[in-house]
Amino acid sequence: VVPVAPAAPVQQPAQGELWPVAIHLTQRKHKTIxxxxxxxxxxxxxxxxxxxxxxxxxxxxxIKAKTELGTEAQSISLSHETPDFRQSGQKxxxxxxxxxxxxxxxxxxxxxxxANVLRPVLAPGGEASLGVEWRIADVME
Numbered sequence: 183v184v185p186v187a188p189a190a191p192v193q194q195p196a197q198g199e200l201w202p203v204a205i206h207l208t209q210r211k212h213k214t215i216x217x218x219x220x221x222x223x224x225x226x227x228x229x230x231x232x233x234x235x236x237x238x239x240x241x242x243x244x245i246k247a248k249t250e251l252g253t254e255a256q257s258i259s260l261s262h263e264t265p266d267f268r269q270s271g272q273k274x275x276x277x278x279x280x281x282x283x284x285x286x287x288x289x290x291x292x293x294x295x296x297a298n299v300l301r302p303v304l305a306p307g308g309e310a311s312l313g314v315e316w317r318i319a320d321v322m323e
Contacts, residue, residue: 209237212238213233213236214232214233214234214236215232215233216231216232216234217229217231225254226253226254227252228250228251229250229251230248230250230251231248231249232249233246233247234246241264241265242264242265242266243262243263243265245260245262246260246261246262246263247260253284255281255282255283255284256281257280257281258279259279260277260279262275269301271302272299273300273301274298274299275296275297275298275313276296276297277294277295277296277297277298278293278296279292279293280292280293280294287323288321288323289322290321290322291319292317292318292319292320293317293318295317296313296316297313297315298312298313298314299311299312299313
């Protein structure tokens with residue numbers, strides 16, 4: 183959400199009263215695409231891409247797909263976040279990732295699935311999470 187105009191008092195409050203303020207907001211674009219490229223002497227060429235769709239079902243969910251293609255590592259991941267999951271301030275995250283790594287000493291391929299619930303606790307900024315994750319990998323020397 184992006185402010186359209188600066189916040190302005192609706193009327194001048196009396197001494198010691200709260201200030202009523204009018205704020206006009208508009209939604210920003212729901213979809214984002216990002217790309218990147220790099221080169222390093224030890225890992226070689228690396229290309230990255232991200233696609234994100236916010237407010238998918240009109241209640242704040244977010245779907246994000248990321249991919250990384252390099253000479254020694256490739257990965258693709260997909261995640262879904264649901265804010266205010268069953269309770270205000272609580273967030274559900276579902277994730278899927280496939281990865282392949284070609285190192286000097288080994289070659290590995292893996293698939294990973296996960297689900298996580300995050301909620302604020304104790305002091306402002308404090309968070310606790312509970313989740314499950316399943317990963318299967320094939321590693322060869």
